[in-house]
Amino acid sequence: MLFLTATCIGFATGALRSVLSLALVATLILFVFGGAALVSAGPVSLLSLGIAIAGYNVGVMALMGAVFAFDGRRQTA
Numbered sequence: 001m002l003f004l005t006a007t008c009i010g011f012a013t014g015a016l017r018s019v020l021s022l023a024l025v026a027t028l029i030l031f032v033f034g035g036a037a038l039v040s041a042g043p044v045s046l047l048s049l050g051i052a053i054a055g056y057n058v059g060v061m062a063l064m065g066a067v068f069a070f071d072g073r074r075q076t077a
Helices: 002-015 019-039 046-076
Strands: none
Touching: 002 019, 002 046, 019 046
């Protein structure tokens, strides 16, 4: 579920086509994880952070791959 949510966030952020928004959302993922770790009663798993970052990157790459695939198709037609 975490991976899917992060992938959707990456896909939506990539659709904005703004490098600033991509960097800001990536930074916010880190800050939110840090805040959750501070207020958590027990230990936190860095694996969850890694899964969220990987999902975010997959979402951005999936969108960029789709954009390149459809732009390439449009030019050859």
